[in-house]
Amino acid sequence: MKFLRDLSLLVVLILPILSIVYIYQYEEEGGKYNWPLIVRESNNSYEVEMNYQLMSPLDVPEKFTILDILILKSGFESELLTFDDLVNIPDSRWRSDFDRRVELVYPQAYNTTEVISALLNGQPIPEKPINGPRVRFVQISEEVCHPEKPLSHKYDIVVVVKSGVSQFKERQEFRRLNKAFTNLQGESLMGLRIGLVFSIGLPRSQQNNMFKRGKYQLRLNTSGGQFLNPKSLDQATAQFEEERKIYKDLIVGDYEDTYFNLTMKTFHSFVWASTFCRKNRPMILFLDEDVPVSLKYLVRVLRSQRREKRNNLLHGVLVRRGRVFRFEKGPSIPKWNVLKSEVPWPFYSDYVMGFLVISSYSNIERLALGMFFTKQFPIEDAYIGLVAAKLNIPVRHSRELLDWKFIITKQKHHLRTLNSKIFK
Missing domain, CATH: 3.90.550 (Spore Coat Polysaccharide Biosynthesis Protein SpsA; Chain A)
Structure with a gap:
């Protein structure tokens, strides 16, 4: 491998398959870190892949739920609802002023801010990204x-x-x-x-x-x-x-x-x-x-x-x-x-x-x-x-x-x- 580093970018040329990897960086108080999206270039197309590691199953937090009384007009039973539960509730049963914290239950139902913070600091995350780790540009x-x-x-x-x-x-x-x-x-x-x-x-x-x-x-x-x-x-x-x-x-x-x-x-x-x-x-x-x-x-x-x-x-x-x-x-x-x-x-x-x-x-x-x-x-x-x-x-x-x-x-x-x- 050959390495070329400047203030913002680490470029890795992998031989002999002629694929170039770009590792970008970002700064926070306390130092520089690698941006979690790595770029691989081959034949003038570019694949952006998320670099992540998963938590141990014992460390994975529970997914967000929401109490039914916070979203239903009536018929609530003080139950915690998952996203799958929400899908089966007709629009007519929703309160007009339903609690907007229900958005946190939307997949993936983890604290997205904490997930991103973990990514940026090289720490494990609860679950692989729902939309896949790769995005390709022709x-x-x-x-x-x-x-x-x-x-x-x-x-x-x-x-x-x-x-x-x-x-x-x-x-x-x-x-x-x-x-x-x-x-x-x-x-x-x-x-x-x-x-x-x-x-x-x-x-x-x-x-x-x-x-x-x-x-x-x-x-x-x-x-x-x-x-x-x-x-x-x-x-x-x-x-x-x-x-x-x-x-x-x-x-x-x-x-x-x-x-x-x-x-x-x-x-x-x-x-x-x-x-x-x-x-x-x-x-x-x-x-x-x-x-x-x-x-x-x-x-x-x-x-x-x-x-x-x-x-x-x-x-x-x-x-x-x-x-x-x-x-x-x-x-x-x-x-x-x-x-x-x-x-x-x-x-x-x-x-x-x-x-x-x-x-x-x-x-x-x-x-x-x-x-x-x-x-x-x-x-x-x-x-x-x-x-x-x-x-x-x-x-x-x-x-x-x-x-x-x-x-x-x-x-x-x-x-x-x-x-x-x-x-x-």
Whole structure:
């Protein structure tokens, strides 16, 4: 083995199989520690794997439960309920003011903050991560946060656009709008450097827009479903392969890029940012491709914030007590419906809508690790809210930072754009 160490990264070159291992570091009071997500590179693809050890069975704590009186309208018997018990309780039996500590019972039902602390300090954890220890990237950006390119780590803000694999024209328009102030060739804005990447998955192998959600079959006619047909998928695949060769700003996860995999896209995006961008620890702005923000306005706002506030960001359009939609009874919007086995309670944790989320790096780190230990469901913004709740990270409204009248760029563009009043 050959070893190369600098201030932030340990690189291990394993011969003769030509696999490179990157071990990142983080600092806390008292010293430096290895970041628990290790990167293995082989043939230009990257696998991020969690390094952990398990507790002795005798040391594993009991999983969280909740007393029935704290969540039920009536019929309680002072029993402690597990997650499986919650799944079988109809929404109609839940108190409207049910105790939000029920979120701690969501799998994995251990103290997620303590699990992450143990990981960061090299101590054993109770159980392997429910979402598996590995995340694979078919491709990562060469211009932003690349382990072999020092200049790609100079950014103060990294913009991650969550893009559908078929949305090539939208990515092109984003590139055109922001070229002057992003990535290696862009100028700084008020002294801040900005990186821009697009987070996408792979074209769907099943060439139709039918999805199975539990026992239900669903046809998706919008939100990318209109492109899930043989002709459009063949075109998207060919265009995607060409785009990968030309542009160096793609983060390509090893998952199928569909609406119902938005949580998977979010997971990959957080893992990428928390691991590959460690050297400069930038603020991260997640955007949908129909939110062309004004970078000049964004930078002006962030420059005006005290360091303490910039280090504690998790802001967007705040939703409180968002209704959970069902396939069975009650309010239903098919593409937003979730199963009782996915979300057993009738109202989500507070969350910020996924089309714009701005976060400090310290929250990106904790959320990324928390996602390994939090069972996934398809509503990605509500999922982030649940992980944040389990970690006791407050979510805040973007109006604390941003004036809705100035968020969207005034440049001429061809993007389908959200009405900026949604930020009010």
